[in-house]
């Protein structure tokens with residue numbers, strides 16, 4: 274297995290009076306796509322937000338490359354080369370597709386070659402370049418959110434339920450795009466409820482329940498073991514298959 | 515290919531034309547329309563910063579009127595310094611007095627805004643009740659400080675000679691100073707549109723008003739952006755206060771507070787956080803106030819509130835709602 278890019282050790286997160294993450298231990302290997310699974314309310318989104326500093330961990334360490342980022346603030350963490358595709362997509366509706374991407378490109382204007390690469394698997398981004406992003410369809414908004422995250426080479430991309438609520442044709446389009454993204458040396462940590470998508474994309478997998486990681490291993494092993502799937506993921510995933 | 519919602523501008527146009535039909539006399543109508551535009555643009559200058567401050571950080575600053583007052587007082591003192599230029603009988607010489615006065619007003623209000631943000635606003639981010647209490651308290655303290663510096667009495671702010679009176683075009687009288695307010699107001703609006711649409715800082719401000727968490731997740735520090743907007747908004751309020759003081763030819767410590775009701779109405783009508791909405795709302799308030807004041811003086815006092823109620827019944831989020839996540 275590849276060396277770890279991101280390691281959470283004993284991470285606790287409180288939101289107000291609620292104790293949400295209760296000692297998360299998670300290893301995200303460099304260059305791989307790690308799938309984070311688990312039923313609704315297990316704490317997957319909270320885990321991603323804690324990594325990015327949008328919630329502050331109340332205990333534990335979050336090691337990214339060689340440093341502990343657990344107590345740093347969000348802009349500093351993002352500037353280490355970590356991008357985020359939130360569950361809500363977080364696009365700026367009043368800004369055009371172009372303006373959304375201009376903001377996402379931190380090192381200067383978006384790179385032409387990189388843009389062409391993105392346009393190849395997300396053609397609507399080119400077509401609606403000057404359109405306010407609020408007018409895009411749900412699938413196109415998701416494409417924009419992902420395009421923003423990869424407009425520059427990143428070390429780690431955090432993606433929260435990218436296929437949620439989208440039509441099957443668009444989901445397949447996204448799966449192809451992620452497969453292409455995996456060819457670059459980008460490390461991805463993805464939350465996904467659609468087990469078909471999760472199975473086809475994941476290299477490694479971690480399953481959360483009640484604020485803890487309850488299983489970690491290779492995706493291929495989990496995909497081959499129906500009994501384990503049922504035990505870990507229960508009915509919530511089967512319903513999506 | 516920006517999509518612009520043309521309904522509010524069409525509504526404004528309809529009101530302007532409807533007023534012509536109701537007033538009957540074209541010359542009166544022109545005078546009232548110019549007065550309404552001037553008043554609207556002055557309010558826009560003073561209100562634009564406040565709407566962005568609220569949109570970016572959800573900060574309710576009830577002391578915004580302070581920057582208006584400081585602008586007016588500093589303008590009065592500056593014009594005194596430039597008494598020679600102000601008293602001359604040449605338009606250019608007079609400009610040589612009021613331009614420094616406006617710049618000094620903006621600079622003083624901007625500096626005060628910087629200090630105010632650090633000392634008063636920063637400790638109460640995210641706490642609305644405390645913001646209302648502490649900014650209202652800060653306003654009271656600052657008004658007392660103004661008394662210490664400038665005295666409690668009404669301070670005259672005489673307008674330079676060539677800026678008094680009116681142009682007569684046919685039988686239409688247009689007050690000169692209102693034209694200056696219109697020109698400055700349009701220049702501020704144009705500069706703001708350029709900044710917001712053509713620069714990366716402008717994009718960040720627009721993005722931050724929609725979703726500041728995402729802006730931070732992209733690696734930008736929203737706080738720095740906010741301080742910049744706060745200072746710029748304070749400076750504009752100071753500029754507006756200078757113009758308003760010159761228009762009234764006198765300044766009291768309440769000059770800012772007395773504008774705040776109108777300013778709040780304008781930013782609520784426009785849609786909190788929206789510059790385009792603030793502009794349209796300010797013109798709407800300015801025009802309607804002047805038309806109603808002429809046509810039905812008895813209801814003039816309540817007309818702004820009535821206008822706000824009608825707009826909110828039609829568009830509860832204001833003329834140009836900002837999509838928030």
Ligand SMILES: Nc1ncnc2c1ncn2[C@@H]1O[C@H](COP(=O)(O)OP(=O)(O)O)[C@@H](O)[C@H]1O
Nearest residue numbers: 288291293311312313314315316317318319320
């Ligand atoms: N802002 C919040 N305030 C209070 N509780 C929250 C908040 N966000 C999430 N939670 C709670 O934390 C738990 C985990 O939520 P989340 O991380 O969104 O789960 P998942 O993404 O796995 O569905 C849930 O019980 C949820 O109700």
Ligand SMILES: [Mg+2]
Nearest residue numbers: 317318319360
């Ligand atoms: Mg979630």
